[in-house]
Amino acid sequence: MKTKAEAGRAGTAVRSDCCVGIEMRDEGGIAIELRSKVDTLYGRSIRALVTELCMHFGMPHAVVTIDDSGALPYTIAARFEAAVRRLRGDDVPPFLLPEREGIRRPGARDRFRRSRLYLPGNDPKLAINAGIHGADGIILDLEDSVSPVEKDAARLLVRNTLREVDFGGAERMVRINQAPMGMLDLDAVIPQRPGLILMPKVETDRDVLAVQERIDGIREREGIEEDIYLMPIVESAKGAVNAAAIAMASPAVVALAIGLEDYTADIGAERTLEGRESFWMRGAVLNAARAAGVQAIDTVFSDVDDMEALFESVREAKALGFDGKGCIHPRQIAVVHRGFAPTDAEIDKAKCIVRAFDDAERSGLGVVSLGSKMIDPPVVKRALRTITLAVKSGLLSEDWMEVGDEA
């Protein structure tokens, strides 16, 4: 059996992380070697946590080295547990610090998902303050941003992050790996009740069903009552062809997203700025999403320095019918929201429809009409959403009905 293992990262370029090394001994008790920039302030607290961890994992004799760059307790615990699992395998009881109160907020199928911010799942420093930037969703990514040899450590860190970090009003999302590894990801994160699971490289409805089945099993075992939604990502030719079946595979699917990097490679095209090569696919996914009554989410915009091009790209996505865009830098969020904000003409039209609806309600009419035209319920619903979005985007005051705007 192995007697030494380590997990985490240390070094001058590392922040908010630590490297935990564990060496099992037969005797001598627990020895802690701590090198930390916060030794003066939190050295006592770190040593107490390490002792508690040793007890939890039944290690009365061990040399524990912590090379710390200001890791928060949940990160230290995740790194410690990863090292233990590397020593002993996965058959150990998880170490869970108390969950921070109030960080789980009720979800909603049709909430706005204009922006979703990707965070590399194995880097704690970006997650700690991710919630302050106002994204509609925050994705803790276990897939492409995590190297294959760190998947185990990332999974534990993401699990602990979901228990500890307050993402404010953002929907708590996790991007898992493809099966079979994705199933282990689900085992680790579902008990922490994320709001939504992003599934990469989905090609058929069976991919969705397999994930749904695994989630259902965990939900039952853990007694989870909250909704946990799915957002399959279509990023292959096969996935695009099966988009409708994917969107309709489970009632938990609330949105279809696209990934263009893999898709363009898959069809043998070169990815261009104009994106003509993916035009059919974006249309196909959007149409499938609408047919299934779910949201359609566009790909990420990867040039973080070009905010004007991002804005144009969001406007284009909005014009095509998309509801959201991926972000890889917090500064993109406000631009994306501005891009998805309704235009003045859209707001004016929506206001007319909502007023007409309001009048009809008040006078007890079953039918809403504007001038001589009858208005269908989906149009009213869409207008209400435009109004909500206008308020959310700061373009319309919440009490616009009372205030009136003709003056």
Place this chain on the structure above:
Amino acid sequence: MKHDLVNNAAGRMVVTEINGQPAVPYKGIGKYHPEGRKAAPPVPTCAEYPQDGDKVVGDLTSALQKMGLRNGMTISTHHHFRNGDLVANRVFDAAAELGVKDLRWFPSASFPCHAPLIEHLDSGVIHHIEGSMNGPLGAYASEGKMRGLGVLRSHGGRYQAIQDGEVHIDIAVIAAPTSDPFGNCNGVTGPSACGGLGFALADSQYADRVIVVTDNLVPFPCVPWQIMGNHVDAVVVTDKVGEPEKIVSGTTNITKSPDRLLIAELTARFVEAAGILRDGFSFQSGAGGTSLAFAIFLRDMMRERGIRARFVRGGSTRYLVDMLEEGLTDYILDGQTFDLAGVQSMRDNPRHIHTNPFVSYNYHNKGNIASMVDVVVLGATEVDVNFNANVVTHSDGRLLHGIGGWQNCLFSKCTILPIPSFRDRIPVVVDEVTTLCGPGELIDVIVTERGIAINPLRQDLIDATKHSGLPIRPIEEIKREVESICGGVPDRPQLTDNVIAAIKWVDGTVIDVVRQVSGQP
């Protein structure tokens, strides 16, 4: 060293004697009114100086010898080259060569490039430092290794100490990018141009002896003469006085950190919401990444709303220079250039004005520029729930930064500290600052990534921003949130009773002391 300590008006236990001289404990803002007449240098006679104006001396060692360098003297140098200064180290190498001991080094600031002076502290050439102690020198002092008590003063406080005789400079050594043989010199021309020489002004006027060291000797007249040759005793020509590219000391780029950008943006929005952003206003922001980002956000707002500032206070950088050239401000009043674009602009643009601590910050003046500035944006290592701030020590108690113009700038009409609420796991918003550098009465607003706290003393700002939609919260609430994130209330640093440095307030009184960190001999 054992010191008798008394409680000052800020509730801090401070020394009453510094290196054998009596020291006045802090009495409160604007409460200390010393009387008498200013200090003065000895009366010189022009008959003793060469009629042809040529004061060039062969080398620094012989110049120091000629100026009468001897044990126990006070030697001053200046930091307009920041981390690229090459002169201070050579002065003390020369002193060592001459076998001189127990000197007091009185720099306008020290930088990591001065780490070699530790050798001269160890060997006894330097007795102690009175000036900011950055990096390795701060660590050296924090470990209790310096013989005398360190004294940290603001730029204005340094001027005050020279003017009221608290510090008498025996020999000032001024590194000048260009000089003539008479000693007229400036920092804006020559291959080592670094900007203004304002930090050396007091020294030139009040020191017994003044040496100018240059690597660019030009025939008389050297114009502009930021330092007048009429004050100068000797001119030394050397191969290189400094590395101007190092005035860009890593802090003069806009931050890329999304959290810091958010803080900068909130700060600019606060300035607008508070009604400060209006035609003819003025602001000062430093050269740190967040301060620069603030200036950029402010610039965009000014462009959008067609607002023009009357003046902007530098630390100038290319960003301020661009604003000047774009017509977004009438003037830059510049105390210190932070990049080479700033140097060039100061040289070429008549609206880029060279200032010094005398016009900006000096307590013994009949008024100062600093208090006329509408809004100033500054950094801090810690702020406590009473808005007191620390800029000189880290939370572990180690002396690591100087005061610079920070204390002096607090007198602006609105002082804002944009700071992260914690750095990694180190809380910045705390119960009580480790070292008090700025009293809370003068600090109006802190802007963190987790919300903005307004000092309850500034009801006007509270009222003005009430409906701004900005995330304004009580400072205690931010502090509690930070502690909850960082894993509880942090332990206090373990400090010994040994006082290693005094922190002066702008008026020369002692506002706090720094103690030796424990675990050191």
